[in-house]
Amino acid sequence: MSKQQSLPLEMKPSAIIVQQGKVLDFIDGLTQRDETPEEYVWQEIAKSLAREYRYPKSDIAVEFKLKLGSRNPRVDLVIFPAACNRTPKSGIIGTARFLAWTLQVAAK
Numbered sequence: 144m145s146k147q148q149s150l151p152l153e154m155k156p157s158a159i160i161v162q163q164g165k166v167l168d169f170i171d172g173l174t175q176r177d178e179t180p181e182e183y184v185w186q187e188i189a190k191s192l193a194r195e196y197r198y199p200k201s202d203i204a205v206e207f208k209l210k211l212g213s214r215n216p217r218v219d220l221v222i223f224p225a226a227c228n229r230t231p232k233s234g235i236i237g238t239a240r241f242l243a244w245t246l247q248v249a250a251k
Contacts, residue, residue: 159172159173161175162175164177164178165177165178166178166182166183166186168186168189168205169186169189169190169193169200170189170193170200170203170205171200171205174205185219185220188220189203189205189220192220192222198222199225202222202223202224202225203220203221203222203223204220204221204223205219205220206218206219207220207221
């Protein structure tokens, strides 16, 4: 997953041709990711967050880097509170909530 970029509505393409062996990212609608079982799971989680839990796509970051001391781990999906600046520190709360949610789903 790559860093999320948002284009103005008038600049968004009307149709995207997805290459063979790729999956279109649900959050940004532009990025093509390698077609793997793991990627399908992440895309389904992203769809669930937006459709069932009603998180705006604009509040979800994909492949976000955190700042934890001297480490910079990458998180697949982060949910930010509305109107939050997307700094490595501001995403920690959303990440902890999301990871807890992911662990609950995985445990079922």
